Amino acid sequence: MSPAAAWCAQHRLRFLLPSLFLAPVLFFLLSPPSSPPVFSLPASGEVPPSGSRLIWAQRRLVEWRPCEWWRTAPVQAPSRRNGYIRIDCYGGLNQLRRDLCDGIGVARLLNATMVLPKFEVAAYWNESSGFADVFDVEYFIEQTRGYVEVVKDLPAEIASKEPFKVDCSKRKGHFDYVESVLPALLEHQYISLTPAMNQRRDRNPSYAKASYCQGCYSALRLNKNVQSKAVELLQTIPKPFLSLHLRFEPDMVAYSRCAYTGLSSKSMDSIEAARGEGRKVLTGDAARLWRNRGKCPLTPSETAFILQALDIPTNTNIYLAAGDGLMELEGFTSIYKNIYTKSSLLAHEDFENMHGNTKAALDYYVSVNSDAYIATFFGNMDKMVTAMRTMQGLQKTLVLSRRAFANYTAAGLAGEQLAKAMWDAHREAYIRGRGSALPEYCFCEFKL
Numbered sequence: 001m002s003p004a005a006a007w008c009a010q011h012r013l014r015f016l017l018p019s020l021f022l023a024p025v026l027f028f029l030l031s032p033p034s035s036p037p038v039f040s041l042p043a044s045g046e047v048p049p050s051g052s053r054l055i056w057a058q059r060r061l062v063e064w065r066p067c068e069w070w071r072t073a074p075v076q077a078p079s080r081r082n083g084y085i086r087i088d089c090y091g092g093l094n095q096l097r098r099d100l101c102d103g104i105g106v107a108r109l110l111n112a113t114m115v116l117p118k119f120e121v122a123a124y125w126n127e128s129s130g131f132a133d134v135f136d137v138e139y140f141i142e143q144t145r146g147y148v149e150v151v152k153d154l155p156a157e158i159a160s161k162e163p164f165k166v167d168c169s170k171r172k173g174h175f176d177y178v179e180s181v182l183p184a185l186l187e188h189q190y191i192s193l194t195p196a197m198n199q200r201r202d203r204n205p206s207y208a209k210a211s212y213c214q215g216c217y218s219a220l221r222l223n224k225n226v227q228s229k230a231v232e233l234l235q236t237i238p239k240p241f242l243s244l245h246l247r248f249e250p251d252m253v254a255y256s257r258c259a260y261t262g263l264s265s266k267s268m269d270s271i272e273a274a275r276g277e278g279r280k281v282l283t284g285d286a287a288r289l290w291r292n293r294g295k296c297p298l299t300p301s302e303t304a305f306i307l308q309a310l311d312i313p314t315n316t317n318i319y320l321a322a323g324d325g326l327m328e329l330e331g332f333t334s335i336y337k338n339i340y341t342k343s344s345l346l347a348h349e350d351f352e353n354m355h356g357n358t359k360a361a362l363d364y365y366v367s368v369n370s371d372a373y374i375a376t377f378f379g380n381m382d383k384m385v386t387a388m389r390t391m392q393g394l395q396k397t398l399v400l401s402r403r404a405f406a407n408y409t410a411a412g413l414a415g416e417q418l419a420k421a422m423w424d425a426h427r428e429a430y431i432r433g434r435g436s437a438l439p440e441y442c443f444c445e446f447k448l
């Protein structure tokens with residue numbers, strides 16, 4: 001193991017990213033109206049009648065916007081060039097993107113030149129789909145100029161070498177990349193880096209933070225092919241529409257270790273099949289505490305219940321931003337009937353030939369450009385989508401509170417009472433912009 005990797009692996013956890021503890025609560029996002037890039041929704045500017053209980057009609061006290069400070073490139077150029085870094089990213093699209101964003105900040109922190117990142121997706125998607133297959137390379141290079149240097153090709157004397165591997169992905173606490181990774185960079189001149197998963201970046205110097213914000217939120221756009229497919233899909237969805245990210249898939253439920261009653265035996269079997277060693281269902285007090293901490297995915301019927309509590313009309317056009325593995329969907333579609341999915345909207349053979357990453361990119365794009373977005377969980381996709389909607393000034397964005405739902409049901413609330421409690425909890429969070437897990441140094445709170 002390299003000294004850097006060993007350091008990364010051995011150093012003890014100092015503290016965890018505060019967002020680990022954030023209650024998954026709803027929040028809204030808004031900045032001054034800017035023209036949406038692709039289309040304008042007919043109803044997006046309409047103000048619902050006053051006195052409406054519709055969640056979006058509530059008057060907000062606080063909103064989030066991208067902070068001004070990072071919107072122009074830092075004056076401080078690197079004092080020297082310390083070598084080349086390739087960021088190696090693994091997992092699904094939004095996880096790849098999260099690691100890439102972290103990597104951009106690290107590259108600038110180390111005053112390194114970035115080569116295009118490696119997207120190692122095979123393990124997750126059983127396919128190969130690199131950075132250029134999803135994102136616009138030229139745009140990325142152009143938009144990061146002045147923040148961090150990005151090159152497409154390595155100089156000849158380095159190009160023949162394999163990069164020296166530095167894997168920080170298992171690191172949990174805070175550590176210092178300069179202390180731990182810079183020596184390897186200086187020695188080898190070309191390293192590949194897998195960033196730590198939950199690294200605190202708020203202590204980095206401002207040029208590194210600015211590079212993170214700019215690289216992540218202003219420099220990544222889909223390449224022409226994927227974008228045109230996404231636009232095509234977006235155009236077929238009736239407007240206005242709500243994009244809903246439902247997360248009730250077997251792996252998700254198995255991973256959560258939560259027990260559910262009333263599921264079909266088909267769902268129970270799929271969950272059982274997805275359950276690996278060490279993912280035993282929690283029972284007793286542990287299960288109760290876990291659920292009350294908001295750890296259990298909302299079922300489709302719980303989601304429909306909450307949406308109704310928020311006064312979202314049952315005839316709303318809803319795009320389901322999710323894969324085909326959703327369970328118990330009837331619990332939702334029996335109430336909300338105007339449902340659209342990419343597999344129902346795209347031509348069959350188009351859809352069949354599409355990479356998993358491309359499909360994920362379509363959901364991402366549609367969700368970033370929808371009239372409203374609701375997440376039932378707060379995963380990597382939701383974090384990216386909510387941040388990008390904030391960048392565009394789209395405020396109808398909501399993350400449902402699994403915690404409040406668990407808490408009130410545990411307290412015995414049901415029916416109208418539960419609906420009222422859910423309404424109050426979400427309204428409060430919505431108008432106060434509370435619980436946002438947007439990176440605080442990229443996004444700033446504005447009192448309205």
Ligand SMILES: *[C@@H]1O[C@H](CO)[C@@H](O)[C@H](O)[C@H]1NC(C)=O
Nearest residue numbers: 076077078079080109110111
């Ligand atoms: C990177 O450059 C900045 C100036 O922009 C300098 O303050 C810093 O010490 C340099 N860091 C490294 C690791 O070279």
Ligand SMILES: *[C@@H]1O[C@H](CO)[C@@H](O)[C@H](O)[C@H]1NC(C)=O
Nearest residue numbers: 122123124125126127128356
């Ligand atoms: C992965 O792809 C290969 C070749 O296309 C195929 O034979 C295999 O069944 C796939 N595996 C999974 C788990 O989908």
Ligand SMILES: *[C@@H]1O[C@H](CO)[C@@H](O)[C@H](O)[C@H]1NC(C)=O
Nearest residue numbers: 023292403404407408411425
């Ligand atoms: C959960 O319930 C307890 C008491 O029943 C209360 O003190 C707490 O504030 C509630 N939390 C949420 C998120 O509703």
